[in-house]
Amino acid sequence: MYKNFNEIILNEYKKSSSEITSFFYNDKKYWLKKARATKSSLSHKIYYKFLKLELIVPVEEKTAKDALVFETNKLIKFKNLGIEVPTIIFKNEEFFILEDTGKNINSYIRKRDITKERMYYFIDKVLLHLSNIHNNGEFHGGAQARNFTYKDGEVYAIDLEDSFDNSIDLKLLQFRDFLLFLLSLTKTRASFELDYNYIIEKYIFLTKNYTFKNKLNKLASKISFLIYLSDKKFINNILGRDVKSFFKLFKILKNL
Numbered sequence: 446m447y448k449n450f451n452e453i454i455l456n457e458y459k460k461s462s463s464e465i466t467s468f469f470y471n472d473k474k475y476w477l478k479k480a481r482a483t484k485s486s487l488s489h490k491i492y493y494k495f496l497k498l499e500l501i502v503p504v505e506e507k508t509a510k511d512a513l514v515f516e517t518n519k520l521i522k523f524k525n526l527g528i529e530v531p532t533i534i535f536k537n538e539e540f541f542i543l544e545d546t547g548k549n550i551n552s553y554i555r556k557r558d559i560t561k562e563r564m565y566y567f568i569d570k571v572l573l574h575l576s577n578i579h580n581n582g583e584f585h586g587g588a589q590a591r592n593f594t595y596k597d598g599e600v601y602a603i604d605l606e607d608s609f610d611n612s613i614d615l616k617l618l619q620f621r622d623f624l625l626f627l628l629s630l631t632k633t634r635a636s637f638e639l640d641y642n643y644i645i646e647k648y649i650f651l652t653k654n655y656t657f658k659n660k661l662n663k664l665a666s667k668i669s670f671l672i673y674l675s676d677k678k679f680i681n682n683i684l685g686r687d688v689k690s691f692f693k694l695f696k697i698l699k700n701l
């Protein structure tokens with residue numbers, strides 16, 4: 446006999462030690478996400494004050510309860526706008542339950558043996574999704590590939606908990622979204638180089654955010670000394686794969 450759903454989820458909530466956990470009920474998969482506070486570290490805020498790098502705008506500090514209300518409200522708002530997000534199955538003050546919307550995009554595109562065709566299949570789908578968010582006058586807040594999922598041909602946005610001070614311009618948050626997405630692509634282990642020019646042009650075509658190309662270019666110029674250093678053989682040799690890909694992206698951005 447099946448226990449009722451409420452009993453099951455309360456039990457999952459109590460027994461799970463992690464903040465996010467999946468479980469099955471009647472052969473269907475669900476995700477339980479616990480309320481937790483959002484904040485940026487002090488050093489993060491100091492870096493931001495001095496560097497003024499858009500990428501590191503500190504997130505708004507929220508209590509766990511406020512963060513949960515923010516994320517679930519945003520999920521509902523997105524759904525009403527026609528932006529694909531998982532349906533909320535249940536929520537209370539401590540946690541909420543989402544339907545499963547597949548594996549996250551990062552798990553597909555980071556694969557060593559991924560084909561070009563498949564890579565751009567996913568990239569194009571996420572670009573369409575992110576543009577849809579931006580064209581609706583919204584931002585994602587954590588637009589890395591791991592915060593999009595894919596199921597049955599459809600991309601979904603997840604992890605919408607981060608918010609920012611009201612004084613922060615929407616365009617800056619959208620720019621940050623796009624930059625986070627680009628940066629997350631550098632984590633791939635694919636056997637071929639990504640065509641970032643294509644990705645940038647496509648995003649701009651979809652959103653008409655024409656200024657972003659120049660903003661990316663300026664951002665890269667700000668850290669051009671680091672890019673220069675990263676190119677020196679003795680430094681390049683000691684950099685990890687991720688850091689190398691990071692600089693590869695910024696070199697491309699510098700030459701836009």
Ligand SMILES: Nc1ncnc2c1ncn2[C@@H]1O[C@H](COP(=O)(O)OP(=O)(O)O)[C@@H](O)[C@H]1O
Binds near residue numbers: 464549592603
């Ligand atoms: N509704 C969902 N469907 C499929 N996978 C999910 C879902 N919610 C979360 N996940 C998985 O759990 C991971 C973490 O969830 P996320 O909401 O991003 O929490 P965090 O804030 O800890 O990053 C995601 O990267 C994804 O792999």
Ligand SMILES: [Mg+2]
Binds near residue numbers: 591592604
């Ligand atoms: Mg996440």
